[in-house]
Amino acid sequence: MPGIDADFICHRLAIHKEAKPVAQRKRKVGGERRESIITETQKLLNVGFIREVRYTTWMANVVLVKKSSGKWRMCVDYTDLNRACPKDSHPLPSIDRLVDGESGHALLSFLDAYSGYNQILMYPPDEVHTSFITDHANYYYRVMPFSFKNAGATYQRLMDKVFHQQIGRNMEVYVDDMVAKTTSAIDHAADLTEVFAQIRRHNMRLNPEKCVFGVQGGRFLGFMITSRGIEANPEKCKAIIQMQSPQMVKEVQRLAGRLVSLSRFIPKLTEKARPIFTLLKKPKDFQWTGQCEEAFKSFNTFLTTPPILQRPNHNTDLLLYLVVAENAISAVIMQESQKTQTPIYFNSRVLQDAEKRYQMIEKLALTLLTAARRLRPYFQSHQVVVKTDFPIKQILRKPELAGRMIAWSVELSEFGIQYESRGALKAQCLADFIAELTPTTAEEPHVWTLHVDGSSNSKGGGAGIILEGPNQVTLEQSLKFNFKVTNNQAEYEALLAGGRITLEDSPMVEKHLREVRLPLEEVKKLEKPSF
Secondary structure, rough: OOOOOOOOOOEOOOOOOOOOEOOOOOOOHHHHHHHHHHHHHHHHHHHHHHHEEOOOOOOOEEEEEOOOOOOOEEEEEOOOHOOOOOOOOOOOOOOHHHHHHHHHOOOOEEEEEEEEHHHHHOOOOHHHHHHOOOOEEEEOOEOOOOOOHHHHHHHHHHHHHHOOEEEEOOOEEOOEEEEEEEHHHHHHHHHHHHHHHHHHHOOOEEHHHOOOEOEEEEEOOOOEEEEOEEEEEHHHHHHHHOOOOOOOHHHHHHHHHHHHOOOHOOOOOOHOHHHHOOOOOOHHHHOOOHHHHHHHHHHHHHHHOOOEEEOOOOOOEEEEHHHHOOEEEEEEEEEEEOOOOEEEEEEEOOOOOOOOHHOOOHHHHHHHHHHHHHHHHHHHHHOEEEEEOOOOHHHHHHHHHHHHHHHHHHHHHHHEEEOOOOOOOHHHHHHHHHHHHHHOOOOOOOOOEEEEEEEEEEEEEEEEEEEEOOOOOOEEEEEOOOOOOOOOHHHHHHHHHHOOOOOOOOOOOOHHHHHHOOOOOHHHOOOOOOO
């Protein structure tokens, strides 16, 4: 029985000590399925993947799943055994990183292992726990079956060990999806030779019918990877375009799932699809409205020519644009090359009820935070420049003004984010992305208004400061004095504090400050130690 050397890797179950063995009662199976089970078990016996067993405490039933070809695939219902085993925490690679890593290469080769999971042997003492029941006998697996919850983690561990020198350089692997990549077509044969050497060394087997060599593009993890960049899977787009208008909740759920699978390519998805997603909140009141139909048709039109995304280039700054709508926030991360901006990733989400009441500046900061969390690998490996005309930087660097944003500021501080004015837009898809959701500020004067007030009583004094800017930007601060003051002194202290805020943020405020109770020059003159 060929397979990976058990000393190199094998699959262990690690059943909880307190777990009690479960022997499932045999389920009835129809005639056609019974014949399929007999045929499949005989094949597994012939290649040595299973062995007959007589005495066991764990027993599971066979489950048949129909393939797209119409044939049956035999699986085993290991629900009870999986429940008794802890989850393997071996990390899986980031799909976004793998997809980025595969795009833009001259040649690709897609490799498929022959019954990949079955090439890993079971740990001998655990073999008997894999027993399953059929009409004619009971068997256990000598190799790792497909139905274990930790099978994917074990297989990824194998791939990481076998191809640790190739991954990231001329190969990418996600569980049983393997792709060899080459920047120059001349080097592809040498890269494949290196990959094949590792495969032979560890006695792995490939399925030649499912392998494709030396192509310029192909499907990988649900995306189309080509030399041009990252493209939406045409089959996923076609599935939406060919859909009829949903007439029931299940059809809406199907549509929503298909849209989400293409979210990386669709700007402002949550905002555009809000009428459709809203139907899922109250399925009993289902009604396909005109707004739903309009949104559905807009997606059909858009997906006929979805944008081609690019992978980020090394040592290149990434540009992040933020937009805020009434019910959703969106961001797009891009890169600029030769005065041309190309999109890398679109990201959006719906605002929760409390978040809808945030001030504009808070919503923008939340958009930045959401993008940083979702696109963390990009933020960690590149310098991200936020292109915005809003004073996010000035607010986040002032804990006393940030309010609920203090924790956000701390979380964002690790990325060393830079901020620049938005400037001219150099891509049509970006222009459409910004124009539809962000209120224009070009014709509005950048006027800031400072309101201050102070008061005192027998126990002490305090002050309140409100700084209002364009586009609903509002900064609030309250102060408590730890010294005795009169009402007039409290007013002046409030004014001094407000003046300090405006002067510290002079690039943001001082040039445009119009309405204060005393001119800024007087504030500077009054600046002196507190009473």
